[in-house]
Amino acid sequence: MTIVTFPSLPMPNGLQRLPSSATLRLMAATQSSESPFDGSVQTIAMPGAKWHAVLTWPPMPPDVWRVLQAFVTRLGGRAGRFRYTHPMTWRRSPTPVLSLGAPVVSGGGQSGATLVTAGWTASTALFKAGDFCSFxxxxxxxxxxxxxxDVSSNGSGAATLSIAPPLRTPPASGVAIECAAPKAVWMLASDDQGDFGQMAASGGARASVSLEIIEALV
Structure with a gap:
């Protein structure tokens, strides 16, 4: 399946046009069973947790919203897949990305809720709790x-990250870790996404839209 890239939506000043509001949460996957005798509940975590987001853009000029509308149309509802850096994944850590080194996954066959990494600048503050990364x-x-x-590298430039969701498949040893613009592969949450609302006050030229998206696991 082809994975496309979210389109550039520039503003007159050259900066990227971001949503005016955005939500981001991890949808947990759990399974529960309740005892018929005492009502106690046992809940276990399943491996299908995925990111969920709602993105809303304010009224945009036609040369912008038409591009976004064409992109949504191209996705064909839930069938399409696209790469996107969610605006809420910006870094809190005071260490500039360019000062982090060349981080990579260290060791194959990893699983669970920790990720062993290497290649960082030695003895450096890498992440604050709540920061994001991708590979x-x-x-x-x-x-x-x-x-x-919070995590810092040791004197050898190694660090073990506590992460959510847990690793779904073992990453390859040596694969690069993205800190500046962490991405996920997304899909539309439903086939009826993409209602672009025109603004009567502007003669129908400007339009706004909200998109609900979820992480595409396969």
């Missing part, structure tokens, strides 16, 4: 993870 899995899909605790 490309062996199938070529960007996997977005949130770092759950």
């Amino acid at each position: 490309v899995d062996p199938a070529g899909r960007d996997r977005l993870h949130q770092v759950l605790a």
Whole structure:
């Protein structure tokens, strides 16, 4: 399946046009069973947790919203897949990205909620709790993870990250870790996404839209 890139939506000053509002949450996947005897509930975490977001753009001029509308049309509802850096994944850590080194996954066959990494600048503050990173899995899909605790590299430039969601598939050893613009592969949450509302006050030229998207796991 082809994975396309979210389109550029520039503003007159050359900056990227971001949504005016955005939500981001990890949809947990759990399974529960309740005892018929005492009502106690046992809940276990399943491996299907995925990111969910709602993005809203304010009224945009036609040369912008037409581009976004064409992109949504091209996706063909839930069938399409696209790469996107969510605006809420900006870094909190005071260390500039260019000062982090060349971080990579260290060791193959990793699983669970920790990621062993190397290649960082030695003895450097890397992430604040809540920061994000991503890497490309062996199938070529960007996997977005949130770092759950502050972490610094050791004197050898190694660090172990506590992350959510847990690793779905073992990343390849040596694959680069993206910190500046972490990405995920997304899909529309439903086939009826993409209602562009025209603004009567502007003669129908400007239009706004909200898109609900979810991480595409396969």
